[in-house]
Amino acid sequence: MDGLFVAGTDTGAGKTFVAAALCRALRRAGIDVAGVKPFETGCDPNPADAEALEAEAHSGLPIDLRCPWRFRTPVAPAAAAARERPAIAHGTMFRAALAVARRAARERFAIVEAAGGLLVPIDGARTNLDLAAALGLPVLLVGKNALGTLNHCALSVEALRRRRVPILGLVLSRGLLPADASQRTNAEWARRMCCVPVIELPRTTTGRAAATLSRAFLADLPAIVRRGKRLPEEGEEARGRSRPPALRASAEPRSPRRERCPGGQPDRQSAGGNGRAGVSR
Numbered sequence: 001m002d003g004l005f006v007a008g009t010d011t012g013a014g015k016t017f018v019a020a021a022l023c024r025a026l027r028r029a030g031i032d033v034a035g036v037k038p039f040e041t042g043c044d045p046n047p048a049d050a051e052a053l054e055a056e057a058h059s060g061l062p063i064d065l066r067c068p069w070r071f072r073t074p075v076a077p078a079a080a081a082a083r084e085r086p087a088i089a090h091g092t093m094f095r096a097a098l099a100v101a102r103r104a105a106r107e108r109f110a111i112v113e114a115a116g117g118l119l120v121p122i123d124g125a126r127t128n129l130d131l132a133a134a135l136g137l138p139v140l141l142v143g144k145n146a147l148g149t150l151n152h153c154a155l156s157v158e159a160l161r162r163r164r165v166p167i168l169g170l171v172l173s174r175g176l177l178p179a180d181a182s183q184r185t186n187a188e189w190a191r192r193m194c195c196v197p198v199i200e201l202p203r204t205t206t207g208r209a210a211a212t213l214s215r216a217f218l219a220d221l222p223a224i225v226r227r228g229k230r231l232p233e234e235g236e237e238a239r240g241r242s243r244p245p246a247l248r249a250s251a252e253p254r255s256p257r258r259e260r261c262p263g264g265q266p267d268r269q270s271a272g273g274n275g276r277a278g279v280s281r
């Protein structure tokens with residue numbers, strides 16, 4: 001499978017904005033891409049996120065193969081399903097979501113967007129984190145660039161590491177948030193606390209965001225896709241040979257010293273686990 005799982009530290013963090021920009025960047029790089037939103041709530045009745053992703057991805061896939069679970073009530077998927085479709089058998093939603101994402105990722109590069117934050121329940125027993133872990137795709141975490149984000153980012157990264165889910169990086173999006181003093185220092189502190197590449201996105205357009213994310217994360221992606229998900233050899237990343245150049249240039253923490261990682265050692269699985277996309281820190 002090829003793809004990325006775009007997870008959030010919160011709802012409204014900028015996942016759709018980032019995922020749509022990634023779809024645009026990949027498509028412009030000549031890669032067939034699909035934007036998948038397995039669960040969408042707050043549909044009116046159209047699923048706005050799934051439509052925003054498709055507007056950039058141009059996959060042509062029918063909506064049921066991109067967004068199989070659509071609910072009107074703007075609450076967590078598990079809560080919306082309990083209210084709107086209580087007869088759905090346990091496990092059905094999760095299995096169908098997995099199947100749709102896997103199918104999209106077999107034929108195209110799948111950008112899969114979570115519904116809300118990582119530990120939001122998507123059925124009676126599972127969360128977005130369970131979906132990310134079951135898919136085995138690297139996660140791009142999106143957080144708000146605002147006061148309070150460091151705690152949300154650190155907790156999210158810790159949850160991903162506990163489940164050994166590879167983390168591609170963290171995007172801090174200013175989005176439509178008002179200015180606050182933390183925005184000058186959040187990225188640097190997030191690097192030090194989370195030990196992952198951190199990219200700041202100002203309030204911007206999808207086109208500019210696509211260019212920024214390309215430079216940060218996607219420089220090597222066409223090659224990675226073409227050469228069939230070649231993983232870094234043991235020790236290779238430490239010698240710096242397998243790192244995407246753009247990651248080195250723009251996402252490297254300025255002082256990536258291990259003792260500055262209170263959340264634990266940088267996750268080794270990011271570097272070599274299923275490592276479809278390169279990670280540096």
Ligand SMILES: Nc1ncnc2c1ncn2[C@@H]1O[C@H](COP(=O)(O)OP(=O)(O)OP(=O)(O)O)[C@@H](O)[C@H]1O
Nearest residue numbers: 011012013014015016017116173175201202203204
């Ligand atoms: N860097 C940015 N520049 C401009 N607008 C942004 C940026 N980041 C986010 N936004 C805007 O902020 C709002 C919230 O972002 P978005 O819908 O992507 O969040 P989300 O995490 O997908 O939310 P949900 O949990 O509902 O899926 C949207 O109107 C989006 O267009």
Ligand SMILES: [Mg+2]
Nearest residue numbers: 015016049113
């Ligand atoms: Mg969204």
